[in-house]
Amino acid sequence: MNTRTKLAALTASAFALSLAASVAHAQEDGHMAPDGQERCYGVSLAGENDCASTGNNSCAGTSTVDYDGNAWKYVDEGTCEDIATPYGPGSLTPVERP
Incomplete structure (x- = not known):
């Protein structure tokens, strides 16, 4: 060769x-974000998450607490960290929540 x-x-x-x-x-x-969207952790209300990384829920709509730091929701790209919650802003990675 x-x-x-x-x-x-x-x-x-x-x-x-x-x-x-x-x-x-x-x-x-097994989840890919739709075009123009990204995962945002810690911003969804109970039962309104798109999925989760680990913890008390496994996928869409199964979160049992508001603003679960392991649960994520699709949001428009570039907006996640601007979303305010009672525990601080959204995060692009799982986050500790009280």
Whole structure:
């Protein structure tokens, strides 16, 4: 195998691995955000979450407390951390809530 062929094979392999990792991360729990939206943790009222990372609920509508820090709701991209709750702003990652 010549150098050019090896370089092409390595480049193709790197691209394939990068793409696979990207898809795996986006679908790590089977949920992908709709276009123009992102997950926002700690902003949903009880029973109004889209899903959760861990804890007392597993998916849509199963949160039993308001502003559960493990439960997330889809919101427009760029707005999550501007959403005010009694416990502070929304978060792009799970957050501790009292």
